[in-house]
Amino acid sequence: MTLFEKIAARQIPADIVYEDDQVFAFRDINPQAPVHVLLVPKRLIPRLGGATDADQALLGHLLLKAPEVARRAGIADTGYRLVINNGRDGGETVPHLHCHILGGRPLAWPPG
Numbered sequence: 001m002t003l004f005e006k007i008a009a010r011q012i013p014a015d016i017v018y019e020d021d022q023v024f025a026f027r028d029i030n031p032q033a034p035v036h037v038l039l040v041p042k043r044l045i046p047r048l049g050g051a052t053d054a055d056q057a058l059l060g061h062l063l064l065k066a067p068e069v070a071r072r073a074g075i076a077d078t079g080y081r082l083v084i085n086n087g088r089d090g091g092e093t094v095p096h097l098h099c100h101i102l103g104g105r106p107l108a109w110p111p112g
């Protein structure tokens with residue numbers, strides 16, 4: 001099981017802020033902004049680079065739920081950024097596809 005599968009199964013505690021039958025979202029343990037939530041598909045896709053056409057509906061659902069998670073976290077009006085890290089240079093550390101939702105302060109561009 002991946003770390004995030006263990007969080008979904010409540011084997012590892014986390015502050016889960018959203019869940020439905022396909023995705024779940026919880027606060028990052030090492031937040032990089034006042035609001036930092038990870039939005040994760042329950043079905044394991046290791047990374048975006050490994051996704052296939054069979055994942056189209058799930059990835060669409062994930063993206064469409066991001067504004068709902070942002071609304072629940074209180075950053076829908078002030079704005080937020082979605083980040084998906086892919087591979088070594090992308091900064092991926094957990095091989096279970098997830099979308100970072102960051103907000104609560106102005107975010108610099110370009111990212112580091």
Ligand code: 5GP
Nearest residue numbers: 014026027028029030085091092093094095
């Ligand atoms: P990545 O670097 O793969 O894009 O993102 C992985 C994220 O998972 C990191 O931001 C890291 O802080 C977060 N993370 C790692 N372990 C845990 C954990 O046990 N609980 C929570 N809530 N977040 C974690």
